[in-house]
Amino acid sequence: MLQLKRIVFFVLISMNACAFAQDVDDQESVLSVLKKQTNAEKRAEKIKSIRENGTAIELFELIQFYGTDDEKSEKIIKLLNKKYPESQQARFARVMSFRNLESAQEVEEHFFKIQQEYPDANLDFEKNLVAMSFAEVPDAEKMMSYINTIEDPVYRVGALLSSLELFIPIDQEQALKLATQNLDQAKKLKGQMKKNNLSEAIYNEYLKMYGKLLFKSGYDEKSFKYIQEAYENLEDTSENREVVEIYAYLSASLKGNYEKSLPVLAGMIEAGKNEKMYLDQVRLGYAKLYPDKDVEAYIDSLYQKFIEKIKSNVAAFSVNKPAPDFSVIDVNGKKVTLEDFKGKTIVLDFWATWCGPCVASFPAMQLAADRYVNNPEVEFLFIDTWENVKDPLSHSKKFLDKRGYDFDLYIDAINPETQLPPAVTAFEVTGIPAKFVIDPEGIIRFQLEGFEGDMEAAAEELAQMIEIARKGF
Structure with missing residues (x-):
């Protein structure tokens, strides 16, 4: 599922967000003005003025102001596309209309509606989005059918790169075939690099992706050719x-x-x-x-x-406080609580399928979990939370299975009375991934949020935390 956060991330990366992140004569943004305005009548007047005379940027900011109010947002999206059909803001606004869609089929159906509504518009953004949704299935044929119809040759390679990055963790062998088959498209960008900075950026990213993919697939000799060129093109080795x-x-x-x-x-x-x-x-x-x-x-x-x-x-991550009594649902639909793990050291990992850093931390978490797979005194609870899907359990199981992870999955299901996920709320989590190491006495010994760094280092850090929690020192 490609929720709004991932849509924004991939499209901004592949299309260079600077294209529409412009200043408006150094004035305060419309979004900021509307958020600060507490007088409903004055706010309504400002909104009316924007609808009648606003620029493309101002209308786009009005869409952002409406946020999750789909009905109001959709009206402004249509207005923006009517008044400024060729603007970057209009194109990106159409992409925003894909938010909250759960499956590749829904994304594709919405794309067909947009095709009918804007028959003369350039729909490269939208085609990229549909391609990425099928990359997550994974469905290579459907993915490529949309990528191959993208009009801009530079963006076409960027879209291929975005989809392959999603495809690789699911089917590395097929991803390598696709990357090889389309290598010539990327090579064509090399001749445009002096004229087009975006061509240079996408070409270099393709080199890195292809070289790493060859290396991970065991083709050292072939990999060296592309990795060497990618290395020589690096401006900052510390970031690569x-x-x-x-x-x-x-x-x-x-x-x-x-x-x-x-x-x-x-x-x-x-x-x-x-x-x-x-x-x-x-x-x-x-x-x-x-x-x-x-x-x-x-x-x-x-x-x-x-x-x-x-x-x-x-x-730096050491704490010493009682763990709240929490409840989550296991894969069999059974409710489990802190009491069920009394006498054991437990690791809680709060995550979501849409969370990039969460997924980035999975290889490290798998390394750590494998280390204790035969130790009955240590339990790992991978708790899926903050999902916006109809069936979180089925969705999460498919997500993990496709990527080859065999985590002990639990669901932090929404409480129908409070409309909040109880476990992540009990731990007062403000961002994910969030991890807690709880000792056999029910005391939180370590707490950390986010993920940065190497897989091996992160796994070893967690192992050290577990040992300290187990042994009480």
Whole structure:
């Protein structure tokens, strides 16, 4: 399901939000003025003035002011498209009309209505949105059928990139086939890079995506070609660590270039990336550059630095307060409470399918959960909350199954009386992902929100928190 937040995120990224984030003669925005106006009569006068004489930007801000009032928003969307049909605001406003749609079929049906209502409009935005909704199914044929009809060749590649990013976690093999089949479209952008900054940005992002996809699929030689070009095009290596790390590994393993690669590889071990493939290259590189020194002692020192760093980080999330009595629903429809886990250390992870950082944290959470899979004293509760769908359980199960996660799923179902999800409300959560580590006595020992950083480091941090909660120190 592509709710409004994800719609906005993907369309802004792929179409360069600056196109319609313009200043209005440095005046205070309409949205701000309307929000501050407490006099209903004056606010109504301002709205009437905007409807009659407002610019495209002002009408767009009026849509934002109406928020979830679909009836009023729809009227302004139609007015904006009538008065300023070619504006970026009109196009983006049409995209906003897709909010709250739950399935690819609903998104497609809404697209057909827009086609009929605006037969002369450029619908590249909308086609991208429908393609992304089918990428989440995943349905490659439907996805590509919409991408291939996008008129703007630059945006077409950007739309393909957006859809493939959604497709990769679900079906990596098929995603690689699609990325390879459409590689020539991306390469055509290379010739336009001096004239078009957006072409350059999308081409470089495609290079990164394709190189990483080849690497994850085991095609090291092919990957190196694209990763090397992506690496050479980087303006800031600190913001593209994955590309830098893959380039370092491939430079070492394929070219024997350890002088520049070893520091990066060593940094990866120090950050917790202790897979055999990386350890092997560190061993080879260190032995080659420092033949008289102890390789294993060096690797052990890197790992110890990692552990010490994790231990120091963990302290920042330490709390000491009783956990509220909460209730959630398990996959069998049974209500469970805090009392059901008495005597165990439990990890609560509040998340939602539409939450990007939540999904980004899943690989780390899977690593941590796998570590305790045979330990009956530790339980992980992955609690889906704040969903806006008819059947959260079915929706969440499909979402996790498609991505290969076998979490112990629980649902924070809306209380019909309060219209609030009880568990996340009891914990006073203000943002997700939100994680709580509760000790066997029912005391919250650690609490953290959001997700940033490496999968390995995040998993180790959580493991350290669990051990502290279990052992009481």
